[in-house]
Amino acid sequence: MNSVSLSIALLLASGIRISTPLILGALGETVTERAGHLNLGVEGMMMLGGALAYTVALHTESVILALLGGMLGAMFGSLVYAFLTVALRANQTVTGLALTTFGVGLGNTIGKLGNGANVPSAVTQFFGKGPLTLNLDGIENKPVIGPVLTFINEAILKHNIFVYLAIILAIILYIFLFKTRAGLHLRAVGESPAAADASGINVNRVKYTGILIGGALAGLAGAYYPLAHIGTWTDNITGGRGWIVVALVIFVRWHPIKAIFGSFLFGLLDIIGLRLPTLFPGVAGLAIFSEYAFNMYPYIMTIIVLIASYIRGRKGWMGPAALGHSYFREER
Amino acid sequence: MQQTVSNPILEMIGIAKSFGKVKANDNVDFTLQKGEIHALLGENGSGKSTLMNILAGIYSPDAGEIYINGELCRFTSPRQSLEKGVGMVHQHFKLIDHMTAWENIIIGTGSGLSLGKNAVVKKLKELSEAYGIVLDPLKLVKDMSVGEKQNVEIMKVLYRGATILVMDEPTAVLTPQEIEGLFNVLRRMRDRGRSVIFISHKLNEVLDLCSQVTVLRAGKMVGTISTEKITPQTLVELMVGHQVDLSIERPNPLPRPVCLNVEDLSVRDEHGSLMLNRVTFDMRPGEILGVAGLAGSGQKELCEAIAGLQPKATGHIEFDGKSLLGHTPREIIRMGISMSFIPEDRLGMGLVANMDIVDNVMLKDYAFYKGPWLHRKEAEDKATAIVDQLEIRTPSVNQVVSRLSGGNIQKVILGREINLNPKLLITAYAVRGLDINSSHTIYNLLNQQKAKGVAILYIGEDLDVLMELCDRIMVLCQGEVTGIVNARETDKEELGLMMAGTVELSPAEKSRSAALLEGQADPADKEVRS
Numbered sequence: 001m002n003s004v005s006l007s008i009a010l011l012l013a014s015g016i017r018i019s020t021p022l023i024l025g026a027l028g029e030t031v032t033e034r035a036g037h038l039n040l041g042v043e044g045m046m047m048l049g050g051a052l053a054y055t056v057a058l059h060t061e062s063v064i065l066a067l068l069g070g071m072l073g074a075m076f077g078s079l080v081y082a083f084l085t086v087a088l089r090a091n092q093t094v095t096g097l098a099l100t101t102f103g104v105g106l107g108n109t110i111g112k113l114g115n116g117a118n119v120p121s122a123v124t125q126f127f128g129k130g131p132l133t134l135n136l137d138g139i140e141n142k143p144v145i146g147p148v149l150t151f152i153n154e155a156i157l158k159h160n161i162f163v164y165l166a167i168i169l170a171i172i173l174y175i176f177l178f179k180t181r182a183g184l185h186l187r188a189v190g191e192s193p194a195a196a197d198a199s200g201i202n203v204n205r206v207k208y209t210g211i212l213i214g215g216a217l218a219g220l221a222g223a224y225y226p227l228a229h230i231g232t233w234t235d236n237i238t239g240g241r242g243w244i245v246v247a248l249v250i251f252v253r254w255h256p257i258k259a260i261f262g263s264f265l266f267g268l269l270d271i272i273g274l275r276l277p278t279l280f281p282g283v284a285g286l287a288i289f290s291e292y293a294f295n296m297y298p299y300i301m302t303i304i305v306l307i308a309s310y311i312r313g314r315k316g317w318m319g320p321a322a323l324g325h326s327y328f329r330e331e332r
Numbered sequence: 333m334q335q336t337v338s339n340p341i342l343e344m345i346g347i348a349k350s351f352g353k354v355k356a357n358d359n360v361d362f363t364l365q366k367g368e369i370h371a372l373l374g375e376n377g378s379g380k381s382t383l384m385n386i387l388a389g390i391y392s393p394d395a396g397e398i399y400i401n402g403e404l405c406r407f408t409s410p411r412q413s414l415e416k417g418v419g420m421v422h423q424h425f426k427l428i429d430h431m432t433a434w435e436n437i438i439i440g441t442g443s444g445l446s447l448g449k450n451a452v453v454k455k456l457k458e459l460s461e462a463y464g465i466v467l468d469p470l471k472l473v474k475d476m477s478v479g480e481k482q483n484v485e486i487m488k489v490l491y492r493g494a495t496i497l498v499m500d501e502p503t504a505v506l507t508p509q510e511i512e513g514l515f516n517v518l519r520r521m522r523d524r525g526r527s528v529i530f531i532s533h534k535l536n537e538v539l540d541l542c543s544q545v546t547v548l549r550a551g552k553m554v555g556t557i558s559t560e561k562i563t564p565q566t567l568v569e570l571m572v573g574h575q576v577d578l579s580i581e582r583p584n585p586l587p588r589p590v591c592l593n594v595e596d597l598s599v600r601d602e603h604g605s606l607m608l609n610r611v612t613f614d615m616r617p618g619e620i621l622g623v624a625g626l627a628g629s630g631q632k633e634l635c636e637a638i639a640g641l642q643p644k645a646t647g648h649i650e651f652d653g654k655s656l657l658g659h660t661p662r663e664i665i666r667m668g669i670s671m672s673f674i675p676e677d678r679l680g681m682g683l684v685a686n687m688d689i690v691d692n693v694m695l696k697d698y699a700f701y702k703g704p705w706l707h708r709k710e711a712e713d714k715a716t717a718i719v720d721q722l723e724i725r726t727p728s729v730n731q732v733v734s735r736l737s738g739g740n741i742q743k744v745i746l747g748r749e750i751n752l753n754p755k756l757l758i759t760a761y762a763v764r765g766l767d768i769n770s771s772h773t774i775y776n777l778l779n780q781q782k783a784k785g786v787a788i789l790y791i792g793e794d795l796d797v798l799m800e801l802c803d804r805i806m807v808l809c810q811g812e813v814t815g816i817v818n819a820r821e822t823d824k825e826e827l828g829l830m831m832a833g834t835v836e837l838s839p840a841e842k843s844r845s846a847a848l849l850e851g852q853a854d855p856a857d858k859e860v861r862s
Binding site (some may be wrong): 179 | 410420429
């Protein structure tokens with residue numbers, strides 16, 4: 001395997017790894033928005049999830065408990081959001097923004113208590129393993145098949161379990177939303193709570209469920225950074241990717257499977273932005289290739305998708321119809 | 333129809349429900365027998381919808397008891413009501429546009445993980461055949477006509493095996509042919525032992541379809557009567573509480589020169605489809621020109637084009653010799669053209685729901701005030717005059733509009749437009765959902781305007797009213813004028829066929845239609861006038 005294809009394989013691999021939390025976050029926000037609630041608190045929930053996962057990992061050295069802690073931390077945030085927007089019918093945008101501010105602050109406060117200690121090796125080693133990695137001894141040097149398998153191995157199969165978990169969750173979520181009764185009910189609530197209510201669906205229960213699932217998945221997304229990506233706590237560890245998630249959900253039009261590919265595209269942009277100076281030292285000096293410019297590209301792509309879907313057919317589906325609206329049965 | 337009075341399927345006893353200070357239901361009793369179609373009549377705000385929403389579990393009553401098959405039921409959610417066999421088809425359909433018919437129908441039913449699509453579609457086919465309902469289970473609701481959507485709603489009720497079907501003003505948006513189809517479905521349901529509660533303002537429908545009628549007035553129960561023993565006149569008196577003249581006046585228009593001339597008017601929507609196709613007609617002062625057509629045949633675009641809200645319209649619109657195209661809505665208002673359009677939800681256009689009556693009156697006025705200040709006192713006087721003149725039921729002119737009942741909201745819109753002293757009044761669906769009494773108030777207002785020499789473009793739904801109120805009727809079908817007829821001579825069948833676009837006019841009729849198109853008075857009119 002030559003060095004060019006190896007570096008391409010490694011670039012793809014980094015893109016996949018960096019896109020994993022984006023997939024998880026986008027899946028969560030998709031469920032929440034499909035239930036009719038716009039939760040702009042993803043960044044805050046990811047920070048809460050990350051901080052809790054980090055703290056639990058430090059104290060228990062248990063992978064399972066750390067992940068559970070991350071999920072519960074973010075679910076706490078989403079529960080507050082759910083209570084305010086479902087029960088009290090508060091404005092969803094304002095509540096979500098407040099949740100981000102709150103979550104980032106509290107997450108950083110909790111994370112700091114770890115004094116920058118590294119995540120215990122029991123945990124990092126677990127996430128260092130690649131359960132699907134092929135053993136290519138002896139095949140590596142065969143013609144054609146050797147390089148191809150090596151490429152696939154390096155790019156796709158050497159990842160930690162988190163990566164595959166995200167993809168499996170996306171498939172499960174797709175089946176849930178489009179093939180099951182509960183999924184139909186969730187989508188019905190997001191499209192028209194009044195119609196769902198008149199059909200005998202417990203609207204508030206569905207909304208709470210959707211928002212809490214969204215929180216749990218945002219928690220997993222947040223936990224990815226200290227546990228599997230960085231290995232310790234740093235300030236603002238999620239680095240604004242909660243906002244990328246919000247854009248991503250629109251970009252993939254609230255679809256779990258498309259979320260995998262959309263996340264990968266956004267992740268790849270992210271990693272290209274980081275690697276470009278080392279890969280092509282010549283162009284890195286240009287402003288449009290700086291890492292800051294690359295931070296901007298996901299948003300530009302989202303805007304392009306919004307414009308494209310607007311042109312393609314304004315009669316087409318433009319997201320859950322009741323997204324962002326509160327529901328009160330006896331409203332006249 | 334004969335029935336056993338001893339075997340009611342539903343009894344509602346002493347129902348009370350208040351919204352703030354308003355008693356929407358005050359000690360109401362209602363009894364429904366098995367296998368009957370029972371009409372529920374009353375003016376706007378008399379509490380019909382409230383009573384049915386209580387039955388459907390959407391509102392919880394302040395007092396009273398509901399017995400279904402003799403069993404006491406307390407509903408705290410629609411689900412509990414559905415489980416007891418009550419199915420309601422709401423006036424504004426509760427359907428999800430971006431889902432198919434079968435998905436809409438099974439929402440909230442069944443248990444388990446799988447949707448069982450094939451079994452559902454099969455059962456729907458059987459029900460379709462049994463009740464004569466035309467339905468494509470795989471069609472998206474957003475692609476359906478109003479009639480098809482109603483079929484989905486009815487199927488939703490049948491699919492759940494409901495024994496009591498509540499229909500809240502189901503005929504308001506249907507063609508005569510669709511209404512007949514609906515009635516046949518309802519009769520079949522009755523013959524199979526299901527019971528139907530039918531809410532309508534159209535008395536002839538009630539007398540045609542129902543065996544019993546219960547009348548509500550101002551939240552109180554007036555009585556239940558068999559329709560065999562009753563005339564429309566007595567029914568109205570029961571609803572209103574005093575004698576009402578049911579006939580609609582129609583003063584003859586005076587021969588005056590044409591004031592509005594529309595030629596080859598075409599409008600495309602945002603997707604580029606043709607919503608109005610080369611529409612040509614004219615109007616004279618002191619004339620009511622009715623516009624008939626199925627919902628979405630271009631009525632909205634026609635109103636908007638004249639009012640200046642369709643800047644991309646092509647063709648010619650001339651009013652008093654001046655071209656209207658290319659002018660802003662405000663310039664057109666200054667020329668004396670006023671439009672009131674009552675959309676299906678009654679609030680979507682024309683009024684700001686969270687402002688009070690005074691502010692809403694000011695919305696059309698403020699641009700003509702001198703200086704930067706609002707003249708609230710002046711607007712308050714106007715609002716008070718409108719409230720008095722149109723008998724709008726409101727605690728005060730400072731009441732927020734969304735708190736008024738539908739009929740009163742419509743009176744506010746129309747009153748405000750008339751208050752501007754227009755020369756051309758465009759009014760679309762002015763009596764949508766209004767009861768007889770309020771409707772007649774509005775017809776009288778329009779006739780007063782007509783007598784003052786105002787040209788009135790009346791876009792309506794009820795063909796009976798169009799034929800009684802208007803001088804000429806223009807029929808729109810898919811954006812094209814399929815005919816302009818003398819309202820004094822036409823009949824429902826002719827209009828219905830033109831609405832469907834299937835009429836073949838005989839040469840004689842064509843020349844008559846052409847003459848009417850030119851705005852020449854019909855020969856038949858001259859005799860009346862001379």
